[in-house]
Amino acid sequence: MGDLRPAGRRVTSEFPFSTPGGYTFDGDEAVRAAKLRSAAASAGPEHFWPFTLPLTPPDLDEPSLSSLEDEWSTATETLDDDFMQIGTRRAAAPTTATPSTHRPSAWPTGAVSLADLLATVLPPPDYLFESLWRCGEHFVLSAPRAVGKSWAALQIATALATGDDFLGFHVPRRRRVLYISTELTEAALHERFSLLDVPQHARERIHTYARGDLRLRATSIQEQFRTTSSRSGDRNADEQTGYSKRYAVAELEPAGLLEKMIEETGAEVVIIDPWASFFDGNESDNAEVARALEVLSDVGRRFGVSFLNVHHHGKGSGGRHSRDPHDAARGAGRLMDWSSVRMTLSRLAGDGMALDITTRNDPSPGRLYVQMHAGEAQPWRLASPITASQCSTANLDAFTLTVAQHVHDNAGERLSVASLRRALGKNEEAIKAALTRAHREGWIIYVPAPAGGRPRIEPKGDRP
Structure with a gap:
């Protein structure tokens, strides 16, 4: 059977429609007809749409093409007449409102008025962890x-x-x-889950995959374009200009494996440990990371699952000298921006750890103090806030500790960056950085000076 699409018509597979006779037709006419359908549906029940959707096109021979075109032409002419009647009736309708220059489109956009939005009764959020996730x-x-x-992810x-x-977060x-x-490996997972002592009733709700062949591959493509044009005043000399376009593509491999596992297990949460091995691309390329995360987000929307990605810090990082502990995460920042919940572990003195938590849609818990007890049923546990000596040893460098102690020793005085610079013999940038770190760790209060004002530099808590 030959190609039944009318010659000269650009065909797209995004808008398939079937004619009253049962033939399927798609193309620019379908887009135009869909707009007419929307207008007719909003005008009243007397206007109907003569196409049914979807139908499987029957087998046609070549002579049937002309009858298909005739039928399509008749149907669209009928819709044109209906559309004109709709416009005439609306124009004749009395109105007391001031005419608007805005012409509503017959194509639905999905925009919702604030009145409708606020009138909608939304169900309460469904939490994985209460008030967090x-x-x-x-x-x-x-x-x-x-x-x-990995112990934290398994827990x-x-x-x-x-x-x-x-860690105090309730699972509803x-x-x-x-x-x-x-x-x-599967052997390592077997050993760790055995130590966690997972109850029998929960074992059927956890499924593992440790074959190591599932990857999210991403790559960048660079396209070069070149145009040639004649120089003004010299028709024999051509001038070439070029430009390039770069974009990223990503896909899961093997194709369909992740989706099939989600369907088979009924998973509501997918934990990927670690992201660095699962993601096969340039971790430092925001475009590649963003495209890969779009693939995961699409899977999440289609199957109603949430993803938890376990990620490494960069080498030599640890978040000590950054205002945001989450900046310690390795690679492009797009990964952290994508997440609604961010948990960042930082080393403290001894076996103590600080756990910084931020959320997008709920009040952020801030910083928690935890300790790791490997090999026990609850390896990660909440701990008491660290002592001053632990904090000064682990999370405050020597100069920051000196600045914090100087602020405590001079409590009640009007301190400034300039006075600290004179007293401690460091430049202004170093003083401000040390004040910021000491403030973040809770040892002093530091509010930078507003325009034309003085900073607020005060002790907080015990002297470190």
């Missing part, structure tokens, strides 16, 4: 190497399956979890 949101857990990231999976709390309802490990 909502269903459909994505989560990134980042930490330096060898501090127990989160266990808490979701059992309904037990995780038990969930099904798919744990994808790209580094730990």
Whole structure:
């Protein structure tokens, strides 16, 4: 059977429609007809749409093409007449409102008025962790190497399956979890889950995949374009100009494997440990990372799952000297921006750890203090706030400690960056950086000076 599409008509597969006779036709006419359909539907029940959707096109021979075109032409002419009647009736309708220059489009856009939005009764949020992690949101857990990231991820999976709390965060309802490990073997997962002592009733709600062949591949494509034009005043000399276009593509490999596992397991949460091994692309390229995350987001929307990505800190990082601890995460910042919940572990003195948590849609818990107890049923536990000596040793460098102690020793005085610079013999940038770090760690209060004003530099708590 030959090509039944009318010659000279640009055909697109995005708008298939079927004619009253049962033939399927798609193309620019379908787009135009869809707009007429929307206008007719809004005008009243007497206007109907003569096409049914979807139908499978019957087998046609070549002579049937002319009858198909005739039928299509008749149908669209009928819609044109209906559309004209709609416009005439609306123009004749009495109105007391001031005429608007805005002409509404017959094509639905999905825009909602504020009145309709506020009148909508929304269901309460469905939480994975109460007041922290909502269903459909994505989560990134980042930490330096060898501090127990995987233990934390396994503990989160266990808490979701059992309904037990995780570091004080309540699990309202038990969930099904798919744990994808790209580094730990099945033997290692067997050993760790055995130590976690997962109850029998929760074991069917946790599924693992540790074959290491599932990847999210991303790459960048650079296209070069060149145009040739004649120089003004010299028709024999051509001038060439060029430009390039760069874009990223990403896909899951093997294709369909992740989606099939989600369907088979009924997973509501997918944990990827770690992201660095699962993502096969340039971690420092925001375009590649963003495109890969769009692939995950699409899977999340289609299957109603939330992703938790376990991520490494950059080498030599640790978040000590950054205003935002989450900046310690390795690679492009797009990964952290994508997540609605961010948890960042930072080393402190001894076996103490600081856990900084920020959320997009709920009040952020801020900083928690935790300790790692590897090999126990609850490896990560809340700890008491660290002592002054621990903080000064681990998270405050020597100069920052000196600045914080100077502020405490001179409590009640009107301190400024200039006075600290004179007293301590450092430049202004170093003083401001040390004040910022000491303020972040809770040892002093530092509010930079507004325009034409003085900064606020005061002690806070005990002297470090």
